[in-house]
Every structure is written in structure tokens, then in C-alpha cells.
Amino acid sequence: MTILKVTNLVKRFGGLTAVDKVDFAFPKGKISAVIGPNGAGKTTFFNVITGIYQPDEGDIVLDGKSILNLKPHQITERGIARTFQNIRLFGSMTVLENVMVGMHIHLKAGLFGTLLRLPSNRAEENRSQEEAYRLLEYVGLETLLNEQANSLSYGAQRRLEIARALATQPKVLLLDEPAAGMNPRETVELIDLIKRIRQELDITIILIEHDMKLVMELSDYILVLDYGTKIAEGVPEEIRSNPRVIEAYLGKSAAQ
Ligand SMILES: Nc1ncnc2c1ncn2[C@@H]1O[C@H](COP(=O)(O)OP(=O)(O)OP(=O)(O)O)[C@@H](O)[C@H]1O
Numbered sequence: 315m316t317i318l319k320v321t322n323l324v325k326r327f328g329g330l331t332a333v334d335k336v337d338f339a340f341p342k343g344k345i346s347a348v349i350g351p352n353g354a355g356k357t358t359f360f361n362v363i364t365g366i367y368q369p370d371e372g373d374i375v376l377d378g379k380s381i382l383n384l385k386p387h388q389i390t391e392r393g394i395a396r397t398f399q400n401i402r403l404f405g406s407m408t409v410l411e412n413v414m415v416g417m418h419i420h421l422k423a424g425l426f427g428t429l430l431r432l433p434s435n436r437a438e439e440n441r442s443q444e445e446a447y448r449l450l451e452y453v454g455l456e457t458l459l460n461e462q463a464n465s466l467s468y469g470a471q472r473r474l475e476i477a478r479a480l481a482t483q484p485k486v487l488l489l490d491e492p493a494a495g496m497n498p499r500e501t502v503e504l505i506d507l508i509k510r511i512r513q514e515l516d517i518t519i520i521l522i523e524h525d526m527k528l529v530m531e532l533s534d535y536i537l538v539l540d541y542g543t544k545i546a547e548g549v550p551e552e553i554r555s556n557p558r559v560i561e562a563y564l565g566k567s568a569a570q
Contacts, residue, residue: 317342317518318363318394318486323372325355325362325542332358333369334542340486340535345512345519347529349553350539351562356522357399359539360488364396365389377485393485397475397492399522405464409455412463412474413446416481446481453477453507469500473507480511487511489521493528501525505532530554538562 318340325333332355340346348356361367363374365386374381381389395416403412450456453473458466463474472492479487492508493501505528511517523529529536529550536553538546540562546553553559 315342316340317377318520319373319375320363321373321375323359323362323374324370325358325367326370331542333362333539335372336537336539336542336544338537338544338547340518340520342518343512343516344534345508345521345532346535346537347533348520348522348537348539349524349526349529350545353541354539354562355542356539357490358542360396360490360520360522363389364394364488390482390484393483394488395479395482395484395486396488397472397479397490399490399494401468401471401475403463403471403474403478405462407463408460409450409463409466409474410443410446410459413449413477413481414442416478417442417446446477449477449480452480452510454503467500469496469503472496472500472504476507476511480515480517484517486518486520489519489523491522491524493523493525501528504528508532 316339320336320338323333323336324331336359348359350356358367362369365381365384365388368383376392376394381392384392404415447456447459450459453476455470455473455477458470463471466474476489476492489508493504496504508519509532512519521532533550536548536550537544538553538559545558545562546556548556
């Protein structure tokens with residue numbers, strides 16, 4: 315079953331076509347990877363799906379409904395959450411507060427009522443704090459809940475970004491280079507966390523990643539972009555031996 319489907323997706327920047335007529339159906343409850351050489355259009359693809367850019371052509375359908383022309387926060391409300399290639403946390407806020415920011419889209423009190431701790435919002439605030447704590451436990455950061463976000467290690471900041479994204483209760487979670495800058499131990503922990511999110515929370519995961527070991531180990535399905543176009547799709551074994559993919563990564567001579 316498909317949860318997210320893009321059809322004939324096109325995004326141009328002036329004369330450059332960053333995403334060029336891409337069709338892809340992301341299977342529900344699976345981990346899909348979007349790979350390709352630098353500049354292939356992967357982040358632009360994520361930016362179009364999450365409403366940061368509107369596509370010039372094509373359609374994006376989440377759970378049977380088009381999300382075209384929606385603003386990023388409306389797309390989050392529909393059930394797509396993401397993390398960024400360059401970590402975007404509220405650095406001077408605590409770890410707990412960062413997760414509560416993710417939660418506010420589902421709270422009646424709203425973000426500022428929650429953060430200002432207005433008396434009328436106390437009960438809701440307590441519930442959301444408990445939920446935020448549970449999410450921090452889930453990603454293994456519960457002992458750091460009162461730390462300032464920018465005091466965390468790089469790997470911990472990436473996990474906090476994932477917790478904040480989970481707080482929006484997504485159907486689909488987009489991870490843009492989640493292992494970038496991580497040491498080998500942090501990467502192993504990340505792989506475990508992503509597998510648990512798929513299995514236990516039933517969330518569909520789409521990730522962009524340059525670490526091929528991680529991609530091959532985690533992905534059920536892979537979409538390969540090069541110069542904005544889809545050059546291959548399939549299961550990891552098919553992608554690993556696909557001559558067009560080898561050529562795109564290593565140059566023509568490697569594929570011959
Ligand atoms: N806002 C923008 N304005 C103009 N050109 C852009 C913009 N964003 C991306 N591009 C261009 O679109 C192309 C695709 O970029 P994109 O960042 O999507 O690639 P990528 O596959 O994510 O690359 P990387 O692996 O290096 O992160 C590149 O040529 C890039 O320079």
C-alpha cells in the first residue's frame with residue numbers, strides 16, 4: 315500500500331531543473347532511501363514534499379489526498395514531519411521545550427500558552443510534558459531534558475530533532491542525512507532507533523543519506539536521482555548492481 319505518491323514532479327530554479335519529472339510511490343510502513351550524487355536534487359525533492367517550495371509541475375498525494383499548495387505547517391498537520399541536513403533546533407531552549415514545540419500543533423493552548431505556563435493551560439501542559447518525556451525516553455535523551463539544546467553532542471542533537479519531529483505525530487518521517495557527522499557508535503544507535511520507529515510506531519520513513527552502508531542496511535526500497543531525474547528504483551540488491559547507478563556515482567569507466 316502507498317502512503318505518499320509523487321507524480322511527474324518538477325522543480326526548476328531559473329534555467330536549472332533540480333527535480334525533473336520524478337514519479338515514485340513510497341510504500342506505507344517501510345523505510346525508503348533517496349540517494350544520488352551531490353546536487354542530484356535530493357534535498358529539493360524533500361523541500362517540495364514538505365511545502366518549502368511549490369513544484370512547477372506534478373502532484374504530491376499523501377494518504378489519498380493532494381497536499382499541493384499547502385503551507386509547510388499545514389503539511390506537518392497532515393502528517394509529514396522532517397529533520398534537516400543542517401540541524402535546526404532552538405539552541406537556547408531546553409531539550410524538553412524543543413520537543414514541546416513539535417507538539418504544539420496538536421495542543422489547544424498553543425505553543426506560547428504552553429511555554430508561558432498560563433494557569434488555564436496547566437492540565438494540558440502536564441499531559442504534553444509527560445508525552446514529551448516519553449518521546450525523550452524513546453530516543454534515549456530523558457536524562458538530558460533540562461539541558462540547553464545547543465550543549466548536546468552532535469549525535470544527541472540529531473536524536474532530539476527526531477524526537478521533535480515525532481512529537482507532531484507524523485505518518486511519514488523525512489530524515490535528511492541523519493547520520494551526517496556522527497561517529498560509528500552514534501550511527502549504530504541511529505540505525506537501531508530508525509528501525510524501532512518503523513516497527514513500533516508504524517511510521518513510514520524516507521531518508522536521504524550518503525552513508526551507503528546505512529542505506530543498504532536500513533532501506534526496504536531505494537529511489538536514485540541524478541541531475542534531478544530518477545535513474546533507478548528498487549530493493550538494495552538491485553540498486554547495488556545497477557550499472558546506471560554505479561556510473562552515476564563512480565563515472566562511466568567504473569560501470570564498464
Ligand atoms: N534555492 C535554490 N536556488 C537555486 N538553485 C538551487 C536551490 N536549491 C538547490 N538548487 C540547485 O538545485 C540542484 C539540486 O540541489 P539539492 O540541494 O537538491 O541536491 P542534493 O542532491 O540534495 O545535493 P547534496 O547531496 O549535495 O546535498 C543543485 O544544482 C543546486 O545548486
